[in-house]
Amino acid sequence: MLANLVQFYLARFRINLAVQFQYRVAMGIWMLGLILEPLVYLCVWTSVAKTQGGTVGGFGPGDFAAYYLIMLLVHHACLIWHMFEYDFIIRQGILSNRLLRPIHPIHGDISENITYKVFMLVILLPAFGLLWYLFKPEFHTTVGAVALFPFALLMAGALAFFAGWALAMAAFWTNRTAAVNQAWFVAMFFFSGQAAPLSLLPPWMQDVAFYLPFRWMYSFPIELCLGRLDTRKILHGFGTQALWILGFLIIMNFAWRSGIKRYSASGG
Amino acid sequence: MDSPVVCVEKLSKTYLTPVRPEGLQAAFKSLFNRTTKAVKAVESIGFEIAAGEIVGFLGPNGAGKTTTLKMLSGLLHPTGGMARVLGHDAKRREHAFLRQITLVMGQRNQLVWDIPASDSFALNKKIYNVPDAQFKETLAELTELLELAPLVSKPVRNLSLGERMKCEVAGALLHRPKVLFLDEPTLGLDVTAQRRIREFIKTYNARHNSTVLLTSHYMADVEALAKRVLVIHHGKLLFDGPLADLVTRFSPHKTIILDFEPCERDPANYGTVVKTEAPGRVTLSVPKDQTAAITARLLQDFTVKDLTVEDPSIEEVIEMVFADGTRQETATPSA
Numbered sequence: 001m002l003a004n005l006v007q008f009y010l011a012r013f014r015i016n017l018a019v020q021f022q023y024r025v026a027m028g029i030w031m032l033g034l035i036l037e038p039l040v041y042l043c044v045w046t047s048v049a050k051t052q053g054g055t056v057g058g059f060g061p062g063d064f065a066a067y068y069l070i071m072l073l074v075h076h077a078c079l080i081w082h083m084f085e086y087d088f089i090i091r092q093g094i095l096s097n098r099l100l101r102p103i104h105p106i107h108g109d110i111s112e113n114i115t116y117k118v119f120m121l122v123i124l125l126p127a128f129g130l131l132w133y134l135f136k137p138e139f140h141t142t143v144g145a146v147a148l149f150p151f152a153l154l155m156a157g158a159l160a161f162f163a164g165w166a167l168a169m170a171a172f173w174t175n176r177t178a179a180v181n182q183a184w185f186v187a188m189f190f191f192s193g194q195a196a197p198l199s200l201l202p203p204w205m206q207d208v209a210f211y212l213p214f215r216w217m218y219s220f221p222i223e224l225c226l227g228r229l230d231t232r233k234i235l236h237g238f239g240t241q242a243l244w245i246l247g248f249l250i251i252m253n254f255a256w257r258s259g260i261k262r263y264s265a266s267g268g
Numbered sequence: 269m270d271s272p273v274v275c276v277e278k279l280s281k282t283y284l285t286p287v288r289p290e291g292l293q294a295a296f297k298s299l300f301n302r303t304t305k306a307v308k309a310v311e312s313i314g315f316e317i318a319a320g321e322i323v324g325f326l327g328p329n330g331a332g333k334t335t336t337l338k339m340l341s342g343l344l345h346p347t348g349g350m351a352r353v354l355g356h357d358a359k360r361r362e363h364a365f366l367r368q369i370t371l372v373m374g375q376r377n378q379l380v381w382d383i384p385a386s387d388s389f390a391l392n393k394k395i396y397n398v399p400d401a402q403f404k405e406t407l408a409e410l411t412e413l414l415e416l417a418p419l420v421s422k423p424v425r426n427l428s429l430g431e432r433m434k435c436e437v438a439g440a441l442l443h444r445p446k447v448l449f450l451d452e453p454t455l456g457l458d459v460t461a462q463r464r465i466r467e468f469i470k471t472y473n474a475r476h477n478s479t480v481l482l483t484s485h486y487m488a489d490v491e492a493l494a495k496r497v498l499v500i501h502h503g504k505l506l507f508d509g510p511l512a513d514l515v516t517r518f519s520p521h522k523t524i525i526l527d528f529e530p531c532e533r534d535p536a537n538y539g540t541v542v543k544t545e546a547p548g549r550v551t552l553s554v555p556k557d558q559t560a561a562i563t564a565r566l567l568q569d570f571t572v573k574d575l576t577v578e579d580p581s582i583e584e585v586i587e588m589v590f591a592d593g594t595r596q597e598t599a600t601p602s603a
Contacts, residue, residue: 004397011394015380015387022382096343097378100371101395102363261345264283 008103009111016115031123035131038075038194042068042135045196057200062138063226067197069128069137070149070222075194076117076124077157078217080164082109083181086171095263106165113161141227148234152221155241160217162245166252172259187212193219213244271355272316273447273479274340278349281310281335281503309335311503312349319446322473322480324494324511328590332503333483334373337449340481341371353447367396370445372437374455379424385435386420389442396443403442409475410438413468430461437465441472448472450482454489466492487582501590515579518589522559524552526566527574535570538562548573553580 020027045064049056059067089095098105170180189195190205192214198206209215220237223229229237284304288294310332317323327333338344339351342361351358356365379388393403411417414434419427427435437453450469454462466489473480473493484490490497490511497514499507507514523542526535530547539552539562554562559577566572580588 004394007397008391008394011391015383015391018383018387019380096338096371096373099343099361100341100366100369102366103395263344 005103005107008107009114012108012111013115016112017119020115020119027120028123031120031127034075034079034120035072035124035127038068038071039131041071041195046135057197059197059200060138062136065131065135066137066139066226067222069131069135070225071194071218072124072128072131074153074156074218074221076120077153078160079117080113080160082113083164083168083170083177083184086168087175087177090171090263091175099260099263109165110161117157139226141225145224145227145229145234149221149225152224152238152241155238155245156217156221159213159241159245159248162248162252163213163217166248166255169252169255169259172255172262188214188217191215192217193222197222213248216241216244270319273319273321273354274315274317274481275352276316276336276340276349277314278312279310279314279336279339279346279351280308280312280348281332281339281344282347283307283309308503310339310346310500313500313503313505314349315498315505315508317479317481319479320473320477321496322469322482322493324490324497325481325483325500326490326497326586327483327500331500333500334451335503336500337371337451337481337483341369341449342366343371367443368445369447369449370440370443371449372440372451372453374433374452377424377432378436379432379439381425382423384421385416385424385427385439388424388439389420392439392442398443402444406442406444407438410441413471414438414464430457433457433461433465437468444476446476446478448478448480448482450480450484452484453482454484454486462486462489469493487586491582499586499589506589511582514589515582515585519580519585520556521553521580522556523578523580524554524559524563524566525574525576525578526550526552526570526572528566529571529573531570533569535566538566538569 042064045056045059045068046061049059049061049064054060055063086095089098095105098108167180167184168177171177174180190201191198191209191212193209198209198215198219201209209219216237220229220241224234224237283306285307286298287303287305288298313332313336325333325336335344339346340353340358342358342365345359354365354368356362358365379385380391389407392398398406411420414437416434416438419431419435424432424435433453441448448469453469454465457465469480469482470493472478480493482489482493495510497507497509497511498505499514507517509517524539527549528535535541535550535552539554541550542553543551545551552562563575563577566575579585
């Protein structure tokens, strides 16, 4: 069973890669957007720090550079687009093709997600190196924290994926999922640590962020990598990530089972 | 006797569709009070199909054919009743069930658009866990039957509709399904491509003793492939039996094509004129039990150059069946 799944993932990986190669320019533009977004925040916050006499809330230009450079990696790991696609996939009946196969459709999406992320490293890593050279980030971290970062990144990627897939299931109930997605991404922008490091936000926003899933996707792995968390907070962070993943797996599973009963397989 | 491969009992599907009168006021009201209407797409139908049978599924647009096929392949959950295929409850979509069936829908793209079909075939091999030897053998067989050799290495987006359809059919059969649900498999294809697909289905069925349920708007497909037909209209099964019986049962008329020397007599006095092609050539529809007598009178009263007696075409009979179904429904509205 597991061997079959591995064979499927390898075959899908080859096909996804072949498809990605067909759309090199589009992928390049997509990637450019992905790099520019944290870059803009970095430039804004660096300017603010300079006008404030060098630091904002303990963050100097070098700290902001480190924060947003790590965010570049986290943003890449947490990127998910399936909630935008499922509206179309369900409405047009494209899901029917996937339902006819003796494999859960999520496996196709996971493999697509992994392929994209691996493929895009070819662009992302040189860009990361170039920005490092230009913005001169300052790290005050430990070897242990850096060693744990890939695990936190992996967990963040998994959390973002399962949360996004659970959100995508909304398309079984409404064909106007754009509004739901918009609300999700606005909340993510403010409460994840994208707009600003969470410690710069008002206390009430920090409290709200603590109980939402977004900071465990973004802020936690970044703060971990920057060496800003003690052992207790690190353990708590991993535990919370695991709980959110479990929670979204349960929601996703429930939504999927209820959703396919409603599915009208329209469009053919 | 072997148990049937497809077993359908009191199968129903009702869709709830939102209803909203036009106008701004109605739009505003619908924000708070949404009303829906139940549309019965399939109403308590039942039939069985034995292993190796090819059955034609006929009905006008919106009759419930595709909905039934989707319930049989597990895509749709029935509102009521049961659909069992190869002993599996279709709606549960168990992997053991999905490995043994296929659903081909005309104009539906299952192959990956940007890469050659051969790559999609390789992926299907992994999905269905087809052993190497069987995969090679099946692919060789499909390549021969569907003449795929020049097509499989081209990106799917560069294929013509007919070429793509052939690849779609091949992709849907690589796992050698025991049951084929074919929904308009020849839709939009030219006559040659239609014939090829038709011949292929026949050969595949003969070689693998597969069970086929086929819908098509082209009666040529049904006549060439199916000995038995199911006729569905407004979600109700109107007929289940041999194609030949459909004509006998639903057409109480025969068609007489008469070529004659024009004269003062009017052919309309001998039957209903269906068509007048030229002054000396008419097509008459006459009651079946009076065909012999009317033919004798025509031969006696006209200078006949040629006379042909035919059953009406299947298309005409089907139209009659649908008209009959509508009349029955009008007479006895369903609860």
